[in-house]
Amino acid sequence: MRILEGQGVTKYFGGLAAVSNVDFHIEQGEIVGLIGPNGAGKTTLFNLISAALPLSSGEIRFKGQKLNGLKPHQICRMGIARTFQETKVFPNMPVLQNVLVGAFFGNPNRVSAADAAGEASQALGFVELSAVSTAPVKDLTLVSQKRIEVARALATKPELLLLDELMAGLNATEVSEAMELVKKIRDMGITIVMVEHVMKAIMGISARVMVLHHGEKIADGTCNEIACNRKVIEVYLGEEAHAGS
Amino acid sequence: MKKVDITRLFAHRKLLWVGFLVAILIFLAAFPLYGNAYYIRLLFYMFMYATLSMSWAMFSGATGYMSLAPAAFFGAGMYTMAFLQEALPFPVIIVIGGLVSFGFALLVGLVTLRLRGIYFTIFTFGLVMFVSEVVAYTESHLFHAIGRHILPLDSKTLFYAMLVVAVATIVAIYFIRRSRLGLAMQSIGGNEEAAEHMGVNTTRIKVLTFAISAVFMGAAGVIMAPNLIYIDPRIAFSPAYSFMPILMSVFGGTTQLYGPVVGAAIFAYLERTLREQLPEYFMLTFGILLVLVILFMPHGLEGLVSRLQNKLRAVIWKSRKGGETEQHANT
Numbered sequence: 001m002r003i004l005e006g007q008g009v010t011k012y013f014g015g016l017a018a019v020s021n022v023d024f025h026i027e028q029g030e031i032v033g034l035i036g037p038n039g040a041g042k043t044t045l046f047n048l049i050s051a052a053l054p055l056s057s058g059e060i061r062f063k064g065q066k067l068n069g070l071k072p073h074q075i076c077r078m079g080i081a082r083t084f085q086e087t088k089v090f091p092n093m094p095v096l097q098n099v100l101v102g103a104f105f106g107n108p109n110r111v112s113a114a115d116a117a118g119e120a121s122q123a124l125g126f127v128e129l130s131a132v133s134t135a136p137v138k139d140l141t142l143v144s145q146k147r148i149e150v151a152r153a154l155a156t157k158p159e160l161l162l163l164d165e166l167m168a169g170l171n172a173t174e175v176s177e178a179m180e181l182v183k184k185i186r187d188m189g190i191t192i193v194m195v196e197h198v199m200k201a202i203m204g205i206s207a208r209v210m211v212l213h214h215g216e217k218i219a220d221g222t223c224n225e226i227a228c229n230r231k232v233i234e235v236y237l238g239e240e241a242h243a244g245s
Numbered sequence: 246m247k248k249v250d251i252t253r254l255f256a257h258r259k260l261l262w263v264g265f266l267v268a269i270l271i272f273l274a275a276f277p278l279y280g281n282a283y284y285i286r287l288l289f290y291m292f293m294y295a296t297l298s299m300s301w302a303m304f305s306g307a308t309g310y311m312s313l314a315p316a317a318f319f320g321a322g323m324y325t326m327a328f329l330q331e332a333l334p335f336p337v338i339i340v341i342g343g344l345v346s347f348g349f350a351l352l353v354g355l356v357t358l359r360l361r362g363i364y365f366t367i368f369t370f371g372l373v374m375f376v377s378e379v380v381a382y383t384e385s386h387l388f389h390a391i392g393r394h395i396l397p398l399d400s401k402t403l404f405y406a407m408l409v410v411a412v413a414t415i416v417a418i419y420f421i422r423r424s425r426l427g428l429a430m431q432s433i434g435g436n437e438e439a440a441e442h443m444g445v446n447t448t449r450i451k452v453l454t455f456a457i458s459a460v461f462m463g464a465a466g467v468i469m470a471p472n473l474i475y476i477d478p479r480i481a482f483s484p485a486y487s488f489m490p491i492l493m494s495v496f497g498g499t500t501q502l503y504g505p506v507v508g509a510a511i512f513a514y515l516e517r518t519l520r521e522q523l524p525e526y527f528m529l530t531f532g533i534l535l536v537l538v539i540l541f542m543p544h545g546l547e548g549l550v551s552r553l554q555n556k557l558r559a560v561i562w563k564s565r566k567g568g569e570t571e572q573h574a575n576t
Binding site: 050052071072073075076077081082084088089090091092093097100101102104105106107152153156 | 425428429431432434435436438439440441442443444445446447500
């Protein structure tokens with residue numbers, strides 16, 4: 001089943017098309033990688049899905065329901081959660097409170113305080129941060145802050161999770177830990193779209209990869225198909241490199 | 246050598262606090278029975294400023310939206326009193342004054358809370374000026390006279406009314422801070438974009454809490470009016486009523502509930518005594534004090550208290566450790 005579908009998705013910033021006429025679809029339960037050079041429009045596409053930005057034209061459907069015109073908090077309550085490329089935590093609040101926000105407000109129904117607390121500590125346990133639950137988030141490392149964002153997103157009980165460069169700035173060990181975490185989330189039945197520059201991570205866990213370049217989708221397929229795709233190699237390595245090979 | 250066990254005291258801390266607060270409340274409630282008129286009036290101002298500061302800090306301290314609008318809501322309360330003083334009993338007017346300010350703030354919030362940062366602050370400051378002008382214009386054209394006389398009420402009635410409003414404000418804000426609303430406000434102050442993406446309806450929360458904070462300001466305004474006896478738009482909507490609560494909250498600290506209360510109590514005392522003893526240097530002394538606070542007490546009194554607490558804990562820990570090693574030496 002297609003959980004998310006985009007048709008002719010377009011976003012203009014002034015005269016510049018940041019995302020241009022992109023068609024895409026995400027199947028339920030898969031991990032989809034979204035790659036492309038800097039400025040390709042990956043984060044803009046995430047912002048369009050999560051309604052941080054309004055579409056210039058086209059439409060996005062979540063489980064068949066049109067998302068156009070909705071507010072970010074409504075998108076979240078429908079079941080789409082996200083993390084941010086530049087971590088956006090609540091710096092002065094303790095770790096558990098950060099996750100509690102997601103548990104309380106990310107649900108379409110009213111959540112009781114006890115349920116929310118349970119939900120939040122469960123999500124914290126899932127990302128293995130229970131030990132620091134009372135520490136202010138600003139005192140934690142970047143890796144931990146990214147994990148808190150994941151826990152906060154999970155506490156909203158999403159069906160679709162958008163991960164924006166979860167692995168950026170992480171060392172090799174941390175990257176493989178993060179990959180394990182992403183797999184664990186998929187195994188919970190949550191569909192994942194991840195923007196990533198760490199190729200090892202993308203190729204390791206994605207079932208399918210979409211490639212954006214200058215706001216256009218230039219390729220969409222399995223990891224092997226993408227790795228052999230002429231256009232993709234041109235974009236990443238330059239034309240001469242390809243011509244020389 | 247006998248030692249007082251400090252840890253056992255800490256175990257009953259909550260109980261101690263409640264007892265302490267009840268004692269203060271009894272002391273304050275009984276004050277008019279034995280205190281003199283000067284101090285009754287001083288306490289009245291402390292209650293008033295505490296109410297304004299707490300309600301300001303509840304919204305602006307938590308969300309980070311610096312509002313300069315308290316004077317507008319406070320003044321709205323005063324004018325509510327001016328219009329209704331002969332028609333309705335005093336307690337009813339206090340409630341209506343709160344509701345008038347609530348409705349007014351709801352309207353203002355819907356328009357302004359889409360603005361962020363400095364633009365919101367400037368708009369709220371402009372609002373106070375605007376309301377003041379509109380009231381002056383309306384009065385002069387409709388009633389052909391600017392300003393209104395308020396029938397005086399005896400100082401004890403005003404004292405108790407302001408005490409009740411201040412206590413109601415403390416209790417209400419205590420519960421709001423612990424509620425979903427409080428968590429939502431904090432998340433907006435932490436990172437509004439993230440809050441919105443986590444399902445917080447930020448616009449609704451901001452407008453609602455802005456209006457709730459105005460309820461207390463409006464109620465306080467109703468009680469302040471008879472104390473002034475005469476009001477006109479300049480007096481009722483004086484920007485000082487916007488700035489004072491902010492100074493007091495900055496001085497006391499905005500992250501804890503007691504910060505604005507203590508700040509208001511100290512500043513109200515300073516304001517009263519400085520005005521009488523050093524009328525020429527009143528503003529100057531005030532200014533210097535504020536600069537010193539901002540320079541040396543970055544989180545206000547709260548910051549100072551938590552720093553002292555940490556030091557005290559370190560001392561206790563050391564002395565306990567010292568005692569233990571002594572014991573070990575003896576065995």
